[in-house]
Amino acid sequence: xxxxxxxxxxxxxxxxxxxxxxxxxxxxxxxxxxxxxxxxxxxxxxxxxxxxxxxxxxxxxxxxxxxxxxxxxxxxxxxxxxxxxxxxxxxxxxxxxxxxxxxxxxxxxxxxxxxxxxxxxxxxxxxxxxxxxxxxxxxxxxxxxxxxxxxxxxxxxxxxxxxxxxxxxxxxxxxxxxxxxxxxxxxxxxxxxxxxxxxxxxxxxxxxxxxxxxxxxxxxxxxxxxxxxxxxxxxxxxxxxxxxxxxxxxxxxxxxxxxxxxxxxxxxxxxxxxxxxxxxxxxxxxxxxxxxxxxxxxxxxxxxxxxxxxxxxxxxxxxxxxxxxxxxxxxxxxxxxxxxxxxxxxxxxxxxxxxxxxxxxxxxxxxxxxxxxxxxxxxxxxxxxxxxxxxxxxxxxxxxxxxxxxxxxxxxxxxxxxxxxxxxxxxxxxxxxxxxxxxxxxxxxxxxxxxxxxxxxxxxxxxxxxxxxxxxxxxxxxxxxxxxxxxxxxxxxxxxxxxx
Amino acid sequence: xxxxxxxxxxxxxxxxxxxxxxxxxxxxxxxxxxxxxxxxxxxxxxxxxxxxxxxxxxxxxxxxxxxxxxxxxxxxxxxxxxxxxxxxxxxxxxxxxxxxxxxxxxxxxxxxxxxxxxxxxxxxxxxxxxxxxxxxxxx
Numbered sequence: 001x002x003x004x005x006x007x008x009x010x011x012x013x014x015x016x017x018x019x020x021x022x023x024x025x026x027x028x029x030x031x032x033x034x035x036x037x038x039x040x041x042x043x044x045x046x047x048x049x050x051x052x053x054x055x056x057x058x059x060x061x062x063x064x065x066x067x068x069x070x071x072x073x074x075x076x077x078x079x080x081x082x083x084x085x086x087x088x089x090x091x092x093x094x095x096x097x098x099x100x101x102x103x104x105x106x107x108x109x110x111x112x113x114x115x116x117x118x119x120x121x122x123x124x125x126x127x128x129x130x131x132x133x134x135x136x137x138x139x140x141x142x143x144x145x146x147x148x149x150x151x152x153x154x155x156x157x158x159x160x161x162x163x164x165x166x167x168x169x170x171x172x173x174x175x176x177x178x179x180x181x182x183x184x185x186x187x188x189x190x191x192x193x194x195x196x197x198x199x200x201x202x203x204x205x206x207x208x209x210x211x212x213x214x215x216x217x218x219x220x221x222x223x224x225x226x227x228x229x230x231x232x233x234x235x236x237x238x239x240x241x242x243x244x245x246x247x248x249x250x251x252x253x254x255x256x257x258x259x260x261x262x263x264x265x266x267x268x269x270x271x272x273x274x275x276x277x278x279x280x281x282x283x284x285x286x287x288x289x290x291x292x293x294x295x296x297x298x299x300x301x302x303x304x305x306x307x308x309x310x311x312x313x314x315x316x317x318x319x320x321x322x323x324x325x326x327x328x329x330x331x332x333x334x335x336x337x338x339x340x341x342x343x344x345x346x347x348x349x350x351x352x353x354x355x356x357x358x359x360x361x362x363x364x365x366x367x368x369x370x371x372x373x374x375x376x377x378x379x380x381x382x383x384x385x386x387x388x389x390x391x392x393x394x395x396x397x398x399x400x401x402x403x404x405x406x407x408x409x410x411x412x413x414x415x416x417x418x419x420x421x422x423x424x425x426x427x428x429x430x431x432x433x434x435x436x437x438x439x440x441x442x443x444x445x446x447x448x449x450x451x452x453x454x455x456x457x458x459x460x461x462x463x464x465x466x467x468x469x470x471x472x473x474x475x476x477x478x479x480x481x482x483x484x485x486x487x488x489x490x491x492x493x494x495x496x497x498x499x500x
Numbered sequence: 501x502x503x504x505x506x507x508x509x510x511x512x513x514x515x516x517x518x519x520x521x522x523x524x525x526x527x528x529x530x531x532x533x534x535x536x537x538x539x540x541x542x543x544x545x546x547x548x549x550x551x552x553x554x555x556x557x558x559x560x561x562x563x564x565x566x567x568x569x570x571x572x573x574x575x576x577x578x579x580x581x582x583x584x585x586x587x588x589x590x591x592x593x594x595x596x597x598x599x600x601x602x603x604x605x606x607x608x609x610x611x612x613x614x615x616x617x618x619x620x621x622x623x624x625x626x627x628x629x630x631x632x633x634x635x636x637x638x639x
Contacts, residue, residue: 050627053540053615063547065607071600135635164631173629281624286631312623316610321591322522323584330614333623360549424599425592 001228006033006194008491009209009233010240011201011249013038014083015480016464016487017240018180019120021188021195023488027495028192035231036185036193037211039200039241040079041219048173052311055170058218059087066244069364072423073270076431077242080171081197081219082181084242085477088431089168089290090158090177091306092126093474094118094482103469105439107450108486116482124158124178133164135287140278140337141307142292144389150296150381155306157288164287166309198222199229201241202359204253207233207459236459236491238452239437240484243466247353247436248361250447250454258456262447263353265438266363267471268430270371272341272378273310273318276386276394277403281334284309290340294385298344298473302370303378305385308340318427319395325402329395337386341378342432345371347470353436367423375428376418383412397426432476437466452487463487504538506545506553511560512538515609517576518563521583522606523613525622537612544608556608559601563590 008024010017013036021036028034043058056063064076078084094117100110120126145152162176175182189195196213199222203210209231213224239246247263256262289309297303310318312333319326329336351365367375379396386394387409394404398420408415440446443455452467454460463484465476472479504512519526519537529537545553564575567586571578575586590602613619620626628634 050629051617053611057543057547063544071597071604133635163629164635165627165629166631167627167629283635283637285625285627286634311627312614312619312625313611316614317607322587322606324524326522327524330623333625422592422596422599424596424603427603 001230003230003232004035005232005234006035007233007235008032008034008238009231009236010034010036010238011209012036012083012240012242012245012464013081013180013185013195014078014240014242014464015085015180015477016484017238018082018085018184018188019481019484020238020240020463020488021193022184023485024491025188025191025193027492034193036188036195037199037201037209037231038081038083038195038197040081040083040197041216042081042197043171043219045175047218048171050165050167050170050173052170052313059171066363069362070366070423072367073268073365073428073430075244075268075363075433076429077244077433080181081195082179082185085177085179086171086181087169088179088475088477089288090179091155091290091475092121092124092158092478093156094121095472095474095479099473105450105469106441108439112486113479113482116485117478119485120478120481121156124183125160126156126158128154128156129288129291133162133287134291135284136282137284137289137309137337138287138291138307140282140389141294141339141385144385144387145292145294145296145305147388148384150294150385152292152294154292155290157290159288162288166285166287166289168289170311194223196223199224201249202252204237204249204460207237209233209237233459236461238461238463238487238491240462240464242464243433243436244353244361244363246462246464246466248355250437251353251355252359255454255457259443259447259454261349261438261443261445263436264349264351265347265435265469266351266353266365267345267347267434267468268365269432269434269471270343270345270367270375271429271431272375272397272426273308273315273429274339274341274379274382274386274394274396275315275319275329276337276389276391277329277332278335278337278390279392282337284334284336284338297377297381301377302344302374304342304344305378305382306340306342308338310338318429320397320426321402337389337391339382339385341375341382343371343374343378344471344473347435347438367428372421372423373418376416376421379416380412383416384409432472434465434468434471434476437462438469439467440469451490452483453490461487461491501538502535504542506542507557511557514560514564514576515541518605519609519612521580521587522609526609526613533618536616536618540615541608541612544611556604559605563605
């Protein structure tokens with residue numbers, strides 16, 4: 001086993017790890033050695049092919065299909081130089097004040113988090129797309145919601161030089177999305193931070209990270225040869241591997257014994273992908289896929305509606321049923337309008353990350369009756385939006401028939417019964433994984449303090465979405481960056497003491 | 501058909517029968533298409549832990565032989581109407597794990613068929629690295 005030594009080791013290079021790396025990078029000028037250990041690869045530009053299965057295997061853990069313990073949901077989260085920021089759509093929202101207040105984390109004030117979040121909006125070139133760059137799929141959502149009187153907002157997005165490929169979730173082939181792989185990591189590297197790709201941390205013990213470097217057969221070679229390494233962090237370890245991996249790593253490393261909340265209070269924003277069919281082709285797979293969201297039901301029914309557009313395989317697996325009807329709908333692909341539902345799920349102690357006997361993460365998450373009610377209500381609302389936008393028929397996963405025709409738009413409540421919302425039958429996914437190392441006051445209610453420092457372990461920090469004590473109620477990456485910014489400031493503030 | 505590493509020949513043949521009901525177009529795949537179909541499913545199964553592969557194999561066995569009790573024949577001997585009825589029962593069955601198993605089966609078959617870019621044209625999907633012309637084609 002080979003050995004390496006740094007002052008600061010950051011595990012993960014996504015929104016949290018990338019932001020922390022960039023914020024700590026100026027310390028390199030003072031001789032501080034910093035490494036980022038990333039389990040995924042750094043893809044070469046020509047490897048962003050836009051091919052669905054190929055890119056999913058390269059950029060997502062379990063190809064984007066990690067199953068929850070009960071097999072009722074699949075989880076999609078990235079692994080790459082840039083983490084999940086390589087595969088998100090770049091929608092960039094700051095967290096509402098009332099959600100920060102609901103979090104009720106000692107020392108975490110809305111103004112502070114907002115100020116930091118705004119810094120990343122500027123850094124990542126966040127802006128609104130001009131109207132002539134929006135496609136029909138998005139315009140129809142706006143039309144439908146507006147007709148129904150639902151409140152709609154345009155998503156700010158973080159692109160630069162977008163060529164409307166609509167392939168955001170497969171890694172932008174034009175490198176237009178301003179994730180950490182395009183902004184924060186290159187800047188950190190320019191200042192002296194080392195990023196070690198294809199490097200999986202298996203355990204942390206007393207500031208030593210046990211790691212394995214592999215060759216996945218694609219991407220730039222890792223700076224380190226394949227093999228096992230012990231990486232010593234003389235000062236600080238920052239865990240930023242994402243909600244599942246950070247919690248699992250700390251559990252594997254034995255921290256669960258004195259941190260009873262470690263891994264607990266996972267929230268997922270359970271999601272549905274719904275489709276309506278129009279009687280004419282619409283522009284749907286060219287143009288940015290996610291331009292609008294509807295927060296009409298945010299407070300009343302705990303869900304958001306967003307525009308989305310997915311690829312053939314993902315679309316197929318999100319439809320209910322099989323056979324001729326399923327094939328018929330798939331062949332209508334150029335006429336499909338899509339809506340993504342996000343259920344704003346409660347933080348419950350029993351929804352948690354554990355590890356199996358081999359140390360692999362297990363996400364033990366149960367969809368509550370309340371969340372299933374929410375998903376049902378969201379299906380009704382989405383179906384109304386499709387019809388208001390002019391769809392000739394709608395495929396709602398809990399409907400009694402495969403298609404609901406426009407002529408039956410007045411019978412939606414009857415045709416989509418709550419009793420048909422069956423986990424395991426309906427495809428429920430998540431790409432917003434949060435919690436597991438929640439911030440709070442003390443070990444009795446949390447894993448870290450309000451600055452991401454693990455209770456009772458002054459050399460160990462967390463800087464990713466696992467810090468969220470409850471769900472963010474919005475797309476979370478900007479909030480992750482804002483929190484990582486705080487974590488980095490905390491480390492810098494204590495640098496003298498820590499580095500002494 | 502090239503042998504799968506993740507499933508026995510017998511199970512792979514049965515998977516082909518199921519695929520014909522779930523995505524009828526799979527019956528028309530040529531040898532190369534069928535190779536891609538089983539190749540992708542094989543790779544996906546091999547990525548999963550051995551326990552998951554075993555569970556999937558067991559689930560295929562259940563689907564094949566469960567109709568014996570109700571109809572007196574294994575799945576592949578039933579009429580297509582009865583085959584579809586069996587599949588619909590599993591899709592909505594009261595036991596959550598059996599529903600999830602059926603969903604997993606569908607996902608693998610959909611991936612095998614809709615995953616390869618060769619199928620894009622069948623559904624009218626034509627991705628472009630530069631989508632601006634397509635975006636404004638109707639303007």
